[in-house]
Amino acid sequence: MADKATSDVSLTRLSTADADFDASLNALLAWEGVSDADVRHRVDEIIAAVRTRGDAALVEATNRFDRLAVSGVGELILSADRLRQAYAGLPDEQRDALAHAAERIRVYHEHQKPESWHYTEADGTLLGQQVMPLDRAGIYVPGGKAAYPSSVLMNAIPAHVAGVREIIMVVPTPDGVLNELVLAAAHLAGVDQVFTVGGAQAVAALAYGTETVPRVDKIVGPGNIYVATAKRAVFGQVGIDMIAGPSEILVVTDGGTDPEWLAMDLFSQAEHDEDAQAILVGWEREHLAAVEEAIERLLPTMEREAIIRQSLAARGASILCRDRDEAVELINRIAPEHLELSVAGPRDWLPGIRHAGAIFLGRHTAEALGDYCAGPNHVLPTSGTARFSSPLGVYDFQKRSSLIECSAEGASALGRTASVLARGESLTAHARSAENRIEP
Amino acid sequence: MADKATSDVSLTRLSTADADFDASLNALLAWEGVSDADVRHRVDEIIAAVRTRGDAALVEATNRFDRLAVSGVGELILSADRLRQAYAGLPDEQRDALAHAAERIRVYHEHQKPESWHYTEADGTLLGQQVMPLDRAGIYVPGGKAAYPSSVLMNAIPAHVAGVREIIMVVPTPDGVLNELVLAAAHLAGVDQVFTVGGAQAVAALAYGTETVPRVDKIVGPGNIYVATAKRAVFGQVGIDMIAGPSEILVVTDGGTDPEWLAMDLFSQAEHDEDAQAILVGWEREHLAAVEEAIERLLPTMEREAIIRQSLAARGASILCRDRDEAVELINRIAPEHLELSVAGPRDWLPGIRHAGAIFLGRHTAEALGDYCAGPNHVLPTSGTARFSSPLGVYDFQKRSSLIECSAEGASALGRTASVLARGESLTAHARSAENRIEP
Numbered sequence: 059m060a061d062k063a064t065s066d067v068s069l070t071r072l073s074t075a076d077a078d079f080d081a082s083l084n085a086l087l088a089w090e091g092v093s094d095a096d097v098r099h100r101v102d103e104i105i106a107a108v109r110t111r112g113d114a115a116l117v118e119a120t121n122r123f124d125r126l127a128v129s130g131v132g133e134l135i136l137s138a139d140r141l142r143q144a145y146a147g148l149p150d151e152q153r154d155a156l157a158h159a160a161e162r163i164r165v166y167h168e169h170q171k172p173e174s175w176h177y178t179e180a181d182g183t184l185l186g187q188q189v190m191p192l193d194r195a196g197i198y199v200p201g202g203k204a205a206y207p208s209s210v211l212m213n214a215i216p217a218h219v220a221g222v223r224e225i226i227m228v229v230p231t232p233d234g235v236l237n238e239l240v241l242a243a244a245h246l247a248g249v250d251q252v253f254t255v256g257g258a259q260a261v262a263a264l265a266y267g268t269e270t271v272p273r274v275d276k277i278v279g280p281g282n283i284y285v286a287t288a289k290r291a292v293f294g295q296v297g298i299d300m301i302a303g304p305s306e307i308l309v310v311t312d313g314g315t316d317p318e319w320l321a322m323d324l325f326s327q328a329e330h331d332e333d334a335q336a337i338l339v340g341w342e343r344e345h346l347a348a349v350e351e352a353i354e355r356l357l358p359t360m361e362r363e364a365i366i367r368q369s370l371a372a373r374g375a376s377i378l379c380r381d382r383d384e385a386v387e388l389i390n391r392i393a394p395e396h397l398e399l400s401v402a403g404p405r406d407w408l409p410g411i412r413h414a415g416a417i418f419l420g421r422h423t424a425e426a427l428g429d430y431c432a433g434p435n436h437v438l439p440t441s442g443t444a445r446f447s448s449p450l451g452v453y454d455f456q457k458r459s460s461l462i463e464c465s466a467e468g469a470s471a472l473g474r475t476a477s478v479l480a481r482g483e484s485l486t487a488h489a490r491s492a493e494n495r496i497e498p
Numbered sequence: 499m500a501d502k503a504t505s506d507v508s509l510t511r512l513s514t515a516d517a518d519f520d521a522s523l524n525a526l527l528a529w530e531g532v533s534d535a536d537v538r539h540r541v542d543e544i545i546a547a548v549r550t551r552g553d554a555a556l557v558e559a560t561n562r563f564d565r566l567a568v569s570g571v572g573e574l575i576l577s578a579d580r581l582r583q584a585y586a587g588l589p590d591e592q593r594d595a596l597a598h599a600a601e602r603i604r605v606y607h608e609h610q611k612p613e614s615w616h617y618t619e620a621d622g623t624l625l626g627q628q629v630m631p632l633d634r635a636g637i638y639v640p641g642g643k644a645a646y647p648s649s650v651l652m653n654a655i656p657a658h659v660a661g662v663r664e665i666i667m668v669v670p671t672p673d674g675v676l677n678e679l680v681l682a683a684a685h686l687a688g689v690d691q692v693f694t695v696g697g698a699q700a701v702a703a704l705a706y707g708t709e710t711v712p713r714v715d716k717i718v719g720p721g722n723i724y725v726a727t728a729k730r731a732v733f734g735q736v737g738i739d740m741i742a743g744p745s746e747i748l749v750v751t752d753g754g755t756d757p758e759w760l761a762m763d764l765f766s767q768a769e770h771d772e773d774a775q776a777i778l779v780g781w782e783r784e785h786l787a788a789v790e791e792a793i794e795r796l797l798p799t800m801e802r803e804a805i806i807r808q809s810l811a812a813r814g815a816s817i818l819c820r821d822r823d824e825a826v827e828l829i830n831r832i833a834p835e836h837l838e839l840s841v842a843g844p845r846d847w848l849p850g851i852r853h854a855g856a857i858f859l860g861r862h863t864a865e866a867l868g869d870y871c872a873g874p875n876h877v878l879p880t881s882g883t884a885r886f887s888s889p890l891g892v893y894d895f896q897k898r899s900s901l902i903e904c905s906a907e908g909a910s911a912l913g914r915t916a917s918v919l920a921r922g923e924s925l926t927a928h929a930r931s932a933e934n935r936i937e938p
Binding site for chain 1: 591592594595606609610612615617624625626627628630632633647679715730733736737740758759762766801802806837844848852853854856857863864865867868870872873875878881883884886888891893901902903905906908909913916918919922923925927928931932934935
């Protein structure tokens with residue numbers, strides 16, 4: 059690791075003019091998030107155990123994987139009072155920052171609430187949709203080194219704004235380590251109860267319920283490969299948000315931003331973990347070189363230098379493209395989780411951007427501001443899934459029911475059409491049910 | 499089967515007053531949708547083959563499973579022209595009915611489009627969300643006996659309304675059998691291209707693309723256990739809609755609807771297949787008995803008598819409850835796919851109904867009208883998943899990007915908060931990236 063840390067950063071340099079650019083870009087972006095058969099098998103076993111033996115299996119798995127020695131689930135519950143204490147006990151500066159972030163996140167998400175709607179046709183037939191919150195949501199929060207209070211806010215506040223009746227949080231405490239900031243954030247975000255359990259066993263408990271842990275309707279939040287595999291396995295029994303891959307950023311520069319700012323923005327992505335991906339795109343060759351120099355210069359000053367170095371070497375890249383149009387093509391092809399448009403007039407770019415989790419516009423909008431407190435959610439689609447997925451939001455904690463009320467006249471007219479189509483599908487009970495409503 | 503067809507329908511009779519009601523209801527509702535390890539293994543193999551060998555593997559699997567003898571994917575493509583021909587060739591009555599249904603479905607779904615939004619704060623910071631359609635959607639349509647043109651309309655029209663650039667449909671043609679109504683519906687719904695492939699191999703081709711089949715961003719539509727297992731396996735590589743279980747209805751009656759109408763409404767659910775579930779709920783004992791008598795009387799007149807009989811015997815029920823409030827409790831506990839409120843003043847019930855896929859209000863609103871042409875989607879959450887899922891809709895074919903543009907002043911204020919929180923999480927590159935934007 060020491061050798062690695064003193065070597066040059068071998069940020070991959072690509073140019074869209076390269077003959078093999080397509081293949082190189084595909085190789086750079088490749089990420090296989092699917093878990094292998096062995097992990098699947100172990101997760102299936104854990105889920106089956108918790109489903110069959112409930113609390114007992116949950117306690118066994120927790121003692122084993124988190125190296126604890128509790129005798130019952132009772133010892134794995136944190137009350138709302140305990141969360142309030144954690145909040146009250148924070149240093150003023152942290153408590154104020156957390157409260158400031160929570161308030162901004164709440165205000166932003168209030169804008170996302172879908173509304174019930176309906177319309178009435180000339181014959182009196184009413185059609186529409188009724189929007190209702192979930193009864194109960196489960197928030198998975200990773201423990202140990204990656205315990206992030208900001209993730210608690212980002213996962214729980216949208217559920218709270220949606221009107222979810224009960225928010226259950228699970229967070230593992232490996233070796234008994236508990237993060238006070240995480241508990242304080244849970245208090246602020248409106249979490250009702252916390253269980254200090256994690257892994258596939260926590261996902262199973264939330265999906266099926268145990269004697270003590272209530273069954274939830276949806277499980278959200280990031281986790282390791284066991285958590286991701288368990289979420290995929292229980293999908294359908296409960297709702298899940300998404301299967302998250304490593305975090306990534308695409309920074310587009312027009313040459314006008316301080317290279318040191320851009321270097322630090324790339325670092326802020328790379329420092330997450332060795333699999334994180336930071337990509338720089340621009341059409342000014344000398345400016346890209348200046349950013350690469352800034353990276354070299356600043357790297358030795360970083361606390362998480364080794365992780366950043368490894369992440370940049372393995373998955374980072376600096377891509378020279380022809381012009382702005384080609385940059386937009388690259389954005390849509392990569393469909394990045396985070397897109398930083400460090401350019402003049404960034405709003406002009408928006409109509410052309412079809413795929414991105416979050417778009418940070420302009421030189422002042424560092425991704426880190428969005429990670430914590432700008433307001434929008436930091437749970438975002440990764441690994442190109444912005445092609446079809448959205449940021450976590452209030453809409454993830456609500457669902458819709460179709461409304462259909464036919465007037466006698468409306469049912470009669472619709473009955474004729476339904477009858478023809480049902481008979482075309484050989485579904486004659488459907489046809490006769492519709493025909494019963496046809497007026498003579 | 500003849501014996502079965504002439505025996506009494508043993509519709510399960512339950513009463514909420516029964517001592518073991520909870521356990522009986524749980525047993526009635528139990529449905530294990532998860533595929534076994536053997537199916538998973540075979541599906542994994544098919545997916546791996548198509549992913550590795552593309553067209554060749556797709557052709558092999560199609561020849562094998564659909565008993566065909568084609569020599570290349572070229573023989574498995576239907577052009578837009580072919581779809582138009584199918585539409586033109588329909589009998590007038592069917593063409594008009596299909597067009598009537600398509601137009602109503604289109605108008606309804608136009609109401610569902612989410613809008614982009616943003617707001618600007620006092621310091622000039624802009625926050626919002628941009629809504630964009632998917633580039634390419636894949637519609638899976640079952641072939642053979644369950645080839646339903648109405649499902650083509652219900653899956654493809656929301657994609658078209660959403661603004662999806664390209665809609666690809668797959669439909670298997672076992673033994674070469676092609677359904678002209680299905681092709682005509684594809685034409686009406688705006689499908690761009692059809693591949694006559696099915697099963698896990700079709701899902702794999704859509705998810706990863708082959709030399710001929712373009713990779714899509716989301717796969718929707720129902721299918722058998724292999725299709726469902728394949729959809730679950732590729733979830734994350736592409737979006738999927740949901741894992742559908744057998745179709746079900748809960749009919750609530752206040753005693754004022756013609757028992758023969760209610761019997762036929764229950765049949766229209768039960769005739770789908772032997773696993774379909776039709777449940778009647780009411781608080782008038784004699785009225786429930788009258789519906790049961792109507793069931794016995796009408797059953798011998800039904801074309802699909804054997805299926806209906808088997809479905810009602812295996813999974814049907816008549817539930818006597820105490821009153822209207824208890825009926826609402828049952829609705830929310832069951833979270834039915836289809837809820838028929840065959841009662842006076844059905845709108846008064848709406849605020850209490852938290853979970854249902856589609857709500858059919860009043861005596862004239864047979865579920866069959868909604869299945870074909872009322873307007874709302876007939877792809878609905880099954881097996882209690884209405885607790886957390888919505889009807890298929892335009893929102894399934896669009897996604898959102900968060901927008902964040904900080905003014906210099908805004909970035910400076912947010913930078914202070916982000917810095918404190920990032921340092922609390924030991925993410926110092928995040929902190930320094932934010933601090934770069936703090937004005938002195």
